[in-house]
Amino acid sequence: MIPRIDAACLTDPDHARCGDVSAQMLEAATDVGFMTVHNTALCRADVEAVLEAYRSFFHLPRAQKAKIDMAATGSNRGWGAPGAERVDPDANPDFKQVFDMGFELPATDPLAAHGLKYYAPNRWPDGMPEFRATLEAYYAKALDVSMLLLRALARAMGQPEDSFGAAFDRPMALLRGNFYPERPDWAGAKDFGIATHTDYGCLTLLATDGTPGLEVRRRGGGWIPLSAPPGEFIVNFGEMLEMWTGGRVRATPHRVVGTTAERISVPLFFNPNYDTNVAPPGSDQVILAGDHLSRRYDETYVHLADKTGRT
């Protein structure tokens, strides 16, 4: 069973309808690795607006999207073509397309002068100001919702509310639109919309257009289909939080095979500040969030793998 959480209960847990929301959250994080969350500050209309913005972008002629193809840069901002990512070395590159945008440091931030790749400038399609405005507005709210969830999780784990939260004032948070066309005729057993993977960061706040497609690996084998309508979110936990909690929180593998229906999903990958040490507590290791993220990006983005000499 995948826990279904009413986000209003996280701020008002004593409300009559709430039940033991902390226990549900703990089960989600430490057992199945997934939950759904509704009643957040992002309402159905916010999600529908961002889905519509991505839909119009992805349906542009290829040549227009290619103008902001991230493969032409050393960063992951802008459009990622089909085949731009291989998330599973045993599978072929994914047939999805993506559009990525991330956190931009204010020019006055001392770090801005360092040109850190984690905070690369966003790239926008020409002549679509409403696309940018819609994504930026969604991004800001999605950061708030993710922060609320992570604070609630810390509480549920019996830790100070800020035990993760303090590391998110310059989050390497990435907002992505995933566009899955119909599963192509040529697709074989090694071809996926997105092949089996775990997410890299702490928490993923995923909106979808409601079309089924996501499958979550069941402990002990098999796949659990999971879908949610716009306005209800699918939330899962990533590798950094698994490390940071000494394995207590689970990063659960998942995939999208693809169906005869087109599908759009919108993950917000809630990654902490680049200099956060996400090593297990009590270990004397140092694992910087930025180093983990760039290693995983280098392994995944075909254009970055090429640059580091891997294939």
Ligand SMILES: O=C(O)CCC(=O)C(=O)O
């Ligand atoms: O499209 C989905 O439902 C899942 C996408 C996903 O797992 C990802 O982008 O990391």
Ligand SMILES: [Fe+2]
């Ligand atoms: Fe994922």
